[in-house]
Structures are given as structure tokens and as C-alpha cells.
Amino acid sequence: MTSAVDTDLQAGFDATIAAGDRIEPRDWMPEGYRRTLVRQIAQHAHSEIIGMQPEGNWITRAPSLRRKAILLAKVQDEAGHGLYLYSACETLGVSREDLTRQLIAGAQKYSSIFNYPALSYADVGTIGWLVDGAAICNQVPLCRTSYGPYGRSMIRICKEESFHQRQGFELLATMMRGTDEQRAMVQESVDRFWKPALMMFGPPDSQSSNTEQSMAWGIKRHTNDELRERFIEMTAPQAAALGVTLPDNDLDWDEFWTVVKGGGPCSAQRIAHRKRAYDDGAWVREAAMAFAQSEVDGLAQRVSRDQEADR
């Protein structure tokens, strides 16, 4: 049953979307729109956080101080991206704590790409070039997504992503100028990451149940296949400049669905690691709150003592 008020609200929302305007947190929005955004932004935030793991493993093993500092800065950025996105998601009335718990419980997903291992140091370069490259391709149109806070966090993120892709490409270019063994390492890494990177854009349009509604709501601006094609086109000349061969583009969608459902090579490890970090951090969160409370109590005590003395 829909009341006249509801119809007015819906009409206002539809008009805002139709005008290409943004929806802001205090605006009325259909429940489905809100739910879709929570799911998508949370999944996006989780991906940034889980995405720190494959590369984080290489920070201590990167071959020079310069490379360590760069990789540390990149992984630190990804933590920041996660936080921007959790805060955008919280404007929709959910809590970050709850989202984290849902991730750990397996009730919310993250990008399939982070379920693959980073086996060699060349993977650090490949991840920057292809994985961050694909992320950029996906995120640039999201700067114009219909939900204001999400679009604004994407603008911040896109600005920062540029260095991620460039450091990866530069790392690979350096290795390609090295020995035959190094060149082989780069090619082997690209061979492993190419298809999983293409799968980051999600299932083919024919299997993507949410795309049509998301586009009607202005949450998504392009279909998965459109973005995937764009990425392939942009990447081909970069691969040629680098001197690597890209594998074919035939994707195994059964593999994709297996990985999405938690059956990827590192899925269990990623979640276990996240859970451990969350559990191990509990005492820090509690101690910080206890300290803040003791400051408040201390101040209250000093004030009442002073009042006492004034009498």
C-alpha cells in the first residue's frame, strides 16, 4: 500500500536521478536503493582492506629501501581507501563495526581478485599495473555515481590510485630492463594475473542480475562488459611498451563464481587473517576507550574539587 506522501517522495527521488543530480544522506530514498548502496560500498570498502594482504606480505622482502617505502605507502593508501568508503557507507545508517563483523562472518563479499596469492616480487608490479589499473577503470565513472558521499570518496581515491598504477608499471619496466630471468618472472606474473584482473569487472552482462537496476538508479554508469572492454583497450599498448604478451581474453566464469563464493586459492586465509587482526586489536580498542573515559572522569573530579575549594 502506497500513500500519497510516499508517491511524492518517490517522485522527488526519481526527478533528482533523472536530472543527473546527486542523492545526499538526508534525502528520502527507496529501501532497495539504500540496500544496494550498502552492499556495493561495503564490498568496495572490504576489498580495499583485504587487498592490503597480498602486497603487505612483500613489504619486508622488497629489494631496496626505496621499494619498501613505496610499497608501504601504497598499502597505507589502501587502508585509507577502506576508511573513506566505510565512512561513506555509515551515512546510510550502518556501522563500520557491523560491516566488519559481516565480512568476517562471510555475509558480505570483497573483490575476487584478492583471493589469489602474490607469489613472486614481480606480482607487486603486476598488481599495481593491472589490478589497480582495473580498479581505476572501474572507479573513474563511479566519481559520478548518484549517491553523493560515495562519489566524493571515489574522487579522493582516484586521485591517489594514479601513483599505485604508475609504481607498478615502473617496477615491471625496471625488471624488463634486467636479466632474462627477471623478464621471465614478469611474464609469468602477468600470465597469472591477467584473467583474474579482467574478472574484477564482475560477471558478463548476461549473468549480472543487478546491473540494470543499478544503472537505472545511476549507481553504475557502465555495464561490466563495457568497462572490461575499455580496460583491455587501454592496457594493450601499455603491454606492448613493456614488452610482455597478454594472454587471451577467454574467461572461465565457473572459476569466477567459485572464487566469489569463497572457494578461491586464498579465500580462507584472507578472512582468517582479517579475523585475527580484528580479534587481536580488541584490547587496543578497549584500552583507548578506557583511557578516554578516565580523562573525562579525571576532569570531572578536578572540577568538583575546585568547586569545593571555592566554597
Place this chain on the structure above:
Amino acid sequence: MTSSEWPLYEVFVRSKRGLNHVHVGSLHAPDDAMALRHARDVYTRRSEGVSIWVVRSDAITASSPDEKDPMFAPSGDKVYRHPTFYEIPDDVPHM
């Protein structure tokens, strides 16, 4: 001694959907609701905004200008956080 002066509020205006609220100034008001009305009258007389936030100035914790150097020093020597730090040949597109 109690002051009869109304508390100070900071005012933030969103000029257009899609943009962040931006600090535009401050004003005095007896309470939150009045602060909002005053903000409308003082800062949006020419449709400068579609949304206003007001927050009591004493609720804001700010970094100190004297500490500007130590506060922001950690990012000063990290040039590698900028894309221009990396040399990419001119003929490599889209990067």
C-alpha cells in the same frame, strides 16, 4: 560570572548536491535550531546553498597553527606518494 552572550556556532554550507559542505563562517545563537535559522539568513540569502550544518565552535577540536610543522612533517619527505615521482615514457598511454 556568567556571560549572557550566545554561544558561537560554525556554519557549513553545501552549495550544490554532490559537493561537500564547506565552512563559510560563524555566528552566535542561543541554541542549535536558532543557529540553523540564523545561518540561513546570514549565509544563504542568495541561494548559496541546498543544505546547512551548524556545530558549536567549542565542540570543534582543531590542530594548532604553532604545531603546523611537526603536525604535517610526516608527509613532507614522501615524494613517492605522488604519481609524478615515477618515470613513465611519454608513449605509454592512459597512465
